[in-house]
Amino acid sequence: MKLRNWLTLGGITLGSVAVASAINSFLPRPFVTDQLYERPSAPALLPTTLPDVEITFLRCGSVVVPECIAVRGSLSLAPRTIAYSAVLIKHPQGTFLYDTGLCNDISLFLMDQSFLFSNTLGRFNMERSLCTHLEHLHMQPADLDFVLLSHLHWDHVSGVPDLPGVPLHINRVEYDFAAQGMLEKNQGLVRRLLSNNPVKFLDFAGPAYEGFRSSCDVFSDGSIVLVPLPGHTPGQVGMFINRAHGPRVFLVGDAAWLSDNYVRPATMHPVLWSMVTSDDATARQTLIDLHHFAQQHPEIAMIGMHDAQMQEAFMTAEQKRLHAYTA
């Protein structure tokens, strides 16, 4: 065969492999859920008296992606909204945020980012900054006792510049990992966003909780219980909210982008998954844990920090409940 024919054949072969692997990346990667480890779990014994806890999602921005990008194995191009949110929690012993959404000056912080970053993870529509949300609620940053960060990816600490001086509560494991490189990535983006706010480290010295391997009871009253959800980052923190009125809530950080991720279970598209996941196997095991937990507890709202649909549904139900309660 002539050289030109060999080159043509090679080109066709390489092209076919590229097309096949692109198609394969959208197909499901099976989770054999009944063969993977299901942690033994005793249901948490909730205290007989719990306080009222108010929960408000503050959505600061969003981006729309086709479902097949957010959920591997979905062949749907249906638009799914990825939110950038903070959650305001009002507990009798303290008012605080879980994650921080986006600050007023986020565009300035992102100005020096690479073309790739600006057109992938750094691309979103700004809706309402964190400080504008607080103004609408007639709140000052000083009204917040602290901020609890689910993890130290830039999009979860991006509201901190709107909260000067508010203490940041961070899992020690997460901070130690971030200090090895994540703080300085993208021209020191996370370090700059964390500003000079004081930091308090959290240690998860409490017992296993609802099948998760350890816990941290924030107010020592069983109402706000943190659990580790490692994999997306090593020290990612999930938060259970148990309250006198209203359903139990489990905020899962970025362990699942959308509820589909733990319901199926399925990761996001593998290219995106590998860009944002620090440990593939651990993150998949955490998804399995969430999958089993969701099956055992359909009554608990399990909400990811980017899951716009779940956040909107929760707020609608919460407003109805409060209206009925006060009517």
Ligand SMILES: [Zn+2]
């Ligand atoms: Zn995120």
